[in-house]
Amino acid sequence: RSKTKVMLDLDEVKSLDDLPLWGFDGSSTQQAEGHASDCALKPVNYYLDPIRGWPHVLVMTEVCNPEDMSPHVSNTRAACVDMAGK
Structure with missing residues (x-):
């Protein structure tokens, strides 16, 4: 899946911390x-x-639960990164 977002201040993006969290309706x-x-x-x-x-x-991006930013059950990337780090 993909989403498009228009940001007008990309010159200020120097790291991941400069990119906003975003959301969607999981249903x-x-x-x-x-x-x-x-x-x-x-x-x-x-x-x-x-x-x-x-x-x-x-x-x-990876999908997270908005309450605590823990990996969503559908987020297989997080499990892969965890396994690769072991």
């Missing part, structure tokens, strides 16, 4: 039920867009 992707469907997107890396070039960037 639309079958990642959550309707009564508690908020999911958070946490930036984990970003790259210059190879097609459009600067100032366009591609931000890779």
